[in-house]
Amino acid sequence: MPKKILVIDDSASVRRQVSGVLCSAGFQVLEATDGLDGAERIRGDADLALVICDVNMPRMNGLDMLESLKQEIADRRLSIVMLTTEGQPEAMARAKKSGAKGWIVKPFKEHLLLGAVQKLTQSAT
Amino acid sequence: MGNLTAGGTRNFEILDELLRDSCLELMTDYGLPAALASPRPSGSGSSDPPIALSVAAIDFSGRDVRGTIGLRMTTSVVSETYRVALGKPLEPDSMEAADWTCELVNQLIGRLKNKLRTYNVSFNVNMPRLLPTFPVAELERAMRNRFISDGGSFAGYLDVMIAPGFALVDSPAEVPLLEEGDLVLF
Numbered sequence: 001m002p003k004k005i006l007v008i009d010d011s012a013s014v015r016r017q018v019s020g021v022l023c024s025a026g027f028q029v030l031e032a033t034d035g036l037d038g039a040e041r042i043r044g045d046a047d048l049a050l051v052i053c054d055v056n057m058p059r060m061n062g063l064d065m066l067e068s069l070k071q072e073i074a075d076r077r078l079s080i081v082m083l084t085t086e087g088q089p090e091a092m093a094r095a096k097k098s099g100a101k102g103w104i105v106k107p108f109k110e111h112l113l114l115g116a117v118q119k120l121t122q123s124a125t
Numbered sequence: 126m127g128n129l130t131a132g133g134t135r136n137f138e139i140l141d142e143l144l145r146d147s148c149l150e151l152m153t154d155y156g157l158p159a160a161l162a163s164p165r166p167s168g169s170g171s172s173d174p175p176i177a178l179s180v181a182a183i184d185f186s187g188r189d190v191r192g193t194i195g196l197r198m199t200t201s202v203v204s205e206t207y208r209v210a211l212g213k214p215l216e217p218d219s220m221e222a223a224d225w226t227c228e229l230v231n232q233l234i235g236r237l238k239n240k241l242r243t244y245n246v247s248f249n250v251n252m253p254r255l256l257p258t259f260p261v262a263e264l265e266r267a268m269r270n271r272f273i274s275d276g277g278s279f280a281g282y283l284d285v286m287i288a289p290g291f292a293l294v295d296s297p298a299e300v301p302l303l304e305e306g307d308l309v310l311f
Contacts, residue, residue, distance in 0.1 A: 010252070013225040017211050056231070058252050085235020087303035088242065095311075102310045105239075105303050106232055107154055107210065112308045119310070 002028040003049035003121050008038035008065070009083070010057040014106070018052060018083070021110050022117065035060025039069055048078060049121045052113075055084035055091065063091060066098040073099040079120040083108060139244070139293045140283060144194075145270040147236035148281040151229070152274060154305065155206035159274035179203045179222070180256040181230035182282075185238075187248025192285035194237065195256070196230040199277035203229070206276075227253035233281060235305075242302055244293045 005027050007018045019029040030045070032038035034057040042051060055062040062082060066073070073080060081102040082095050092103050102116050145161070152159050179202075182195040200217055207215040207225045215222050231253045238248065271280040303309065 011224055011228045011231070013207065013211065013221060013228050016221075020211060056250055056252075085232050085238075085305075087235075087239040087305075087307070088247065089302070090247075092303075092309070100311060102308065103303070104308045105305050106235065107305060109306050109308075112306070116308055116310060 002026055004028045004030060004045070004047050005117065005121075006030045006032060006038065006041055006045070006048050006051045008032040008035070008041075008051065008057070008062065009054040010034055011054075014054070014083075018108075018113070021114055025114055025118070027117070027121075034058050035062055035065030035068075038062075039065050042069060042078070043072065046076070050079045050081065050117060052081050052083050052117075055082060055086050063094050063098070066095060066100060070098045079123075081116060081120065083113075133287070136287050136291070136293050137285075139295075140285060141270070143237055143240045144281050144283050147233055147240060148196075148270055148272060148279065150305070151233050151236055152202070152206070152272070152279065156209045157202065157205060157274040157276045159272035159279070162271040162273045162278065177217070179226040181226045181253050182256055183230050183234050183253040184251040185234060185248045186251075187246065189288045189291040190246055190248055190285055192283065194230065194234050195282035195284075196226075196233050196279065197282065198226070198229070198279040201277035202274070202279050223255045227255055232305075237283075239302065239304070241293075243295055243297070245296065246293065 005022055007015050007029055009015050010033055015031045022029050030041060032041045036059045038053060053062040066080060079101045081104060082100050083104045083106060085106045087105045095103060101120055104113060149159060177200040178197055179200050180195060180197045182193050184193050185191060203222055203226050204215045206229060234250055269280050269282045
């Protein structure tokens with residue numbers, strides 16, 4: 001059974017881009033359009049293997065979402081990788097503190113994204 | 126830009142340089158290395174042949190700087206960068222084309238923001254927006270860098286207000302800074 005990955009990004013193009021890479025590698029991909037939508041999907045799906053999340057999004061940004069789910073992320077040992085144009089050390093520290101496992105600066109390199117996803121989904125099993 | 130002090134002029138020179146580098150690096154990453162276009166003689170724009178353009182803008186605000194950054198591209202640039210990123214053609218005038226145009230300006234301001242870290246400048250970024258009716262005259266007052274590539278032409282705009290007395294000073298980063306495409310696992 002393919003591992004399930006949730007991609008949270010307000011850009012449909014980015015979601016499609018990430019989904020294309022992950023589906024080609026055999027993952028099942030779900031999508032959410034902002035932090036609120038993403039939090040709802042994370043809470044509603046116990047089978048997620050990993051979440052890829054943008055930072056700058058409408059309604060609720062990725063860091064706020066992460067902080068709101070901090071305990072749940074820890075309890076489920078859910079891996080979260082931030083995928084964003086931001087490279088601020090303060091933002092990265094905030095994400096790490098809330099349980100994120102990685103940070104990628106857009107535009108991403110496909111092999112690096114895939115390598116990180118494979119490593120984190122393997123270590124989670 | 127009004128009457129500028131020497132320090133103020135230097136601020137704008139730095140921002141102009143960072144904007145230029147950000148534009149060039151963004152498009153190079155999507156397979157469109159470009160060169161600076163020659164400045165057009167004043168008033169020559171009205172005789173240009175009509176070219177399909179896409180424009181997106183994004184506002185930013187911080188303690189010392191605030192303003193708007195814009196990215197104007199021929200639709201061929203939007204299509205080509207999309208093709209490189211997603212490996213498939215882009216339908217012109219589609220929702221996807223609008224979304225990708227906004228994503229490109231989002232990535233442009235991300236680059237600018239990352240370059241400004243060594244100047245101790247930080248700001249929050251709003252959501253990108255498409256400008257369907259392009260206020261050319263309004264944007265032409267802003268600092269701009271125009272480029273030509275094999276895939277079409279593009280221009281980056283920056284309309285910025287800087288706090289009085291603030292000076293952009295480059296200082297070495299205390300920790301290694303991430304660049305576009307970098308990955309860190311915690």
